[in-house]
Amino acid sequence: MSKKTKGNNSDPNVEVDPISGTETTGHDWDGLKELDTPAPRWWLTVWMITIVFAIGYWVVYPAWPSISGHTRGLFGWTQYTKLKAEQKEITDRQGAYLARFHSESFDQVRADPAVYEFARAGGAVVFKENCAACHGSGGEGRKGYPNLNDDDWLFGGKVDTIYHTIQVGSRSTDPDTHTTQMPKFGAILKRDEIQDVATYVLQLSHGTPANPGASWVRGQALFATNCVSCHGEGGVGNRDLGAPRLNDAIWLYGGRRADVVETITNARAGVMPTWKHRLSDDNQRMVALYVHSLGGGE
């Protein structure tokens, strides 16, 4: 290390630390003195460059607030235009797939892996934004809201039928909507009769019992008079009406006796809005494909 004086000037009045050869600031704290070590030149250079850069930045980019807004910068750059440009880049990239998807039928899409995966991915996003609130994030459903992963469909599980249901909804404002209404049997049947029907209905998915009880026999007769017109012989359901199948393991409103009794007594009328006016046709078709692909598609 050189013993040359390192410091800001060569003023003889400035005190120089004898050990390091560096000037002191002249400040004295209980005998401790602060060395006035100058900054390295590279540091100063970088600092100057940042100042020059900042000035350039103020000119080019929006920077300073004013009373009515802010300075706009030379090229009118804003985060918003940047966002729009980036979004355009993405939609442009989607464009090729979208055009193909738009012109292809469901069957053609399903035979076209790239477009199919594109549609499924888009459908998943649309589903999570619009459908997940009722049907659950994975389409798993909940009481009163059908599970879309299973093979039980109120109105049918082909892509076309799913697409139609998405379009018109159920008991929605759409003129073509599914409108079937189950009557409140609480006003038609007596309480014990309802219990008998429940006995019969709960047994449906297990076949005819070997030695049917009296309740089941009464229930069978009541079912034939009151329920068969919609739910079909043996409770097979009717998709044209949206009458659920009753002889399977899936219960939209719960499969305990109390649930079934409640359903018969007060009836059920689930509502799904029409998506015709909320989603673009492409998006509705994508969701239909997505729902179909969840595992229960027919």
Add this chain to the structure above:
Amino acid sequence: MVQLFAKDEKIYPQRTHGLFRTLKWTAMVVLLGIYYAAPWLRYDRGPHVPDQAILIDLVGQRGYFFGIEIWPQEVYLLVGLLILAAIGLFFATSLLGRVWCGYACPQTVWTDLFVLVEHLIQGDRNARRKLDAAPWTLEKIWKKLLTHAIWLLIGLATGGAWVFYFNDAPTLLDGILHLDLPGLTLVWIIALTLSTYFMAGYARENICKFACPYARFQSAMFDRDTLIISYAGERGEPRGKHKIGTSWEGRGHCIDCTACVVVCPMGIDIRNGLQYECISCGLCVDACNNVMEKMKLPRGLIHYDTENNQHRRADEIARQAVPTRGRMKWIRPRTVFYAAILFLVGGLMLGAIVLRTETELNIIHNRSPLYVRLSDGTIRNNYQIKVLNKTHSDRDYAVKIDGLTTRRVELLGAGDVAVPSLRVPANSVGEFRVQVMAEPNASARVPVHFILTDRTTGKAASHDSYFIRP
């Protein structure tokens, strides 16, 4: 005027010759040779796969190093390589001091190359000093212009070689020659051209002194048995000018010729002892040895030595005993520790490379929903299945499920169409969905084992998952 910054004095290192200078030249030729030539080595991997021996294919997401092929999933090998590099550096430093800094660091190698250019055009230390101080004559202008032009060309070659590691070299060179190259590649070439020019032309020793973190934490790897460049003060002092023919009685062997100072690329005086600036390049050793030979004195007034040896020798001289030869203590706790880590990490990496499979299976159990009850009561679980076909040919795979009595298994390919087997094109990842149906009345969570069999080779890969029921 108040001066706001410290004056940094430009260093004009003088050319020397000797063992360490030769070592440095050799290191420069070998290292630069590897750097420039490596992307041009070819290695045949078969059709549809790059034949470049060393290639980082960012677009295709593959790394190639001769017979080793790395997928993004195997990036831990890169981590291992970085650990090896770091620990290797520590190991070398604890044994030999800052040999990396002195001989192998790119900053050192390129600076050496740039000084070589300076030397060829402008002459040695004194000529360069004089030229810098001289007014701008025609001679000065052409010498300076030529120097900077060559520096820029070297920079261009540096950046130009860098991008070859990330592209097929012959194709890219053709593109560069026809000025038809990707924008990002151009940016890299320009950035590395300018950084090389700046770092080796201007910043030089300042990078080591101010910017390099390794220079600062090297002391953590040093101990008293680490090789450092040391000046044998007990032999050299008291120093002073010496007239040929006069006696050496009562004075040291250092003739204060400052040969060691003028050759130093860091601009320090090694006779002041170990300093953080010293990059252990050994040029002062060469310079001093040359002087000692002229003076008909033994070599090694400045030499590579350990602090312990130095102290012992000083002690012996103080006791007027015969100085013993320096000894190296190679095996020390820290060298053993670093070597152990090197072996451990190296062994793990070797194991990972040797045990690398050509097929990998990943199974993701669908969690939303965990299970689905079907009309007939059957419980279905859905799985996402990813098959990594690391071979260079298309393969068909069969899937088997162990640990579960299934009612039905459906493999779904693109378009949700059931497929009999999983077909994955060469060198790619295939994604499929699997639907597994099983009876409802059994335990709620059963571990299952997916086994994937390559229909061509019969080799199997497996992955654990589980089957969930209500």
